[in-house]
Amino acid sequence: MNPRRWEGVRKALFWGVALVLVFWTIFPFYWAVVSSLKPRGELFTTPVLYWPSHFNWQNYVSVFTARPFGRNLLNSAIVSTVTVIGSLVIGAFASYALGRLRFRGKGVVLYSVLAMTMFPQIAILGALFLFVRALGLYNSWWGLALTYLTFTLPFTVWVLTSFFRETPAELEQAAFVDGATPMQTLRMVLLPLAAPALVTTGLLAFIQAWNEFLFALTFTINDNARTVPVAIAYFSGATRFEIPWGEIMAASVIVTVPLIVLVLVFQNRIVEGLTAGAVKG
């Protein structure tokens, strides 16, 4: 084959692959949106309709009126926020020590934390259930936020530690020469410097907590205490066999939209944080 034609084939192939990948990624969202907006009669028809005759917002209304979905959103928001604040506050101290101070046993702590980032939640489900119940935190926000620290805290410590390690030593030395104690250095020099890293880590921890399912499923009992993922998993219709697909899709769209906005706004940060969390640890 002559080089020019080969180049043409290569280009066509590249665009073909790129288009298929984008279609595969996007189509399920398109389908969720279209399904959520279909009038009821058009949702359950064959052949399938790829575009509704008109937009019907009923599903979005009934998600909030016929179900406690607003309450579920609030639960998720509070649990995730508390989890993030907890992980950042507790984690920032540990990360400063692990990234900046020198002491014996540090390596062991660091590797234990790394190992913990991959801790299987299911392995402690039964025992944690007893623990949460004994503390009187069953079916509450605080029980979930506390148990979510199992996975957000190690992750936060690990990513922030690698960040603290990479900040230049000169600033700290200058603070030290000026007579600042290590805690003052942390508060006045390092934390402001770490603000972007805190935002990134907080964001990733938030997404982890927001998406968590197993603990939320097991440590809550009624509709009003459920977080969004559990609520969406348990959406049911009037009878056992009738699945309210329109409402499920509406709820799915409602949770997805803020995440899309977050991803678009913080794209670079998220990618950085993810690769720092994995490749660096």
Add this chain to the structure above:
Amino acid sequence: MVIDRPEPLLLEEAATGGRGGVTLAARQARLGWLLVLPTLLVLVGVALYPLVDTFLNSLTNARLGSSRAVRFVGLANYKDLFSDPVFLQAVGNTLYFTVVSVAAELVLGLLMALVIHSRFPARGLMRAAVLVPWAIPTVVSAQMWRWMYNDVFGVLNDLLMRVGLLDAPVAWTASPGLAMNAVIAVDVWKTTPFMALLLLAGLQVIAGDLYEAATVDGASRIRQFFSITLPLLRPAMLVALIFRTLDALRVFDVVFVMTAGASGTETVATYNRRILVEFQQLGYGSAISMVIFLIIFLFVLLYVRVLGVSEE
């Protein structure tokens, strides 16, 4: 990785001794432990203690919500596991899920990473687009796909019949041979972006002059891919593979929502929860938990090892 770099801190001063009879180094050590203490306390409380408790429970016949006296049964629960056909089937299913999904994610993730890595218009848009499946809750992606898989009103059957790949509608999530593959497809859709991002980070650190030199030497693009890209991408691939394998071994959400473990999709994690929550068998369930923990722990050791080695 950054772990073993010599510490930049103000430690020259440490040698000169400290104020009040305590050396600077000793004060720093004390402060260090003080600062990691809260983290250690929390992790001991919500992870280590429950883990030890799980192990202890696994040696008993304890039941949840029962006042019956708990009896120590030694390793009986573990022995029972080996003759429990559902458990053995769940192990097989989990391994199948892990191997197939991780392999598919690696191939597709590499393809995706290569596409995003090349310079073309709309590249930024594509990078943003692939992040979205990663960001949404697994439960949501499972529900979206369950609706697309619907045997009567699902769009998947319709699309495949339109292009002539299917003659009649298929019950994707209800047929034993198909259901697990349908679940795997959802997992692949949701996590390939993560794989792609890790591989993309690996691609971006490969120096451009290597390709230029290879082009000067007359190596074809395909040859360059196999002789430069793949070997240099190995560390990133290894990390991504282990990471995904760990996740796949404990798969729960996607299976629970799509099939609840029916139609040959029961995994170790879904079975574990069923035993604990539905059958309330704390002792037996804890034994299953310990098995999952041990398998994953081995992988974590491997992972830490690989990270340590890949630093050189």
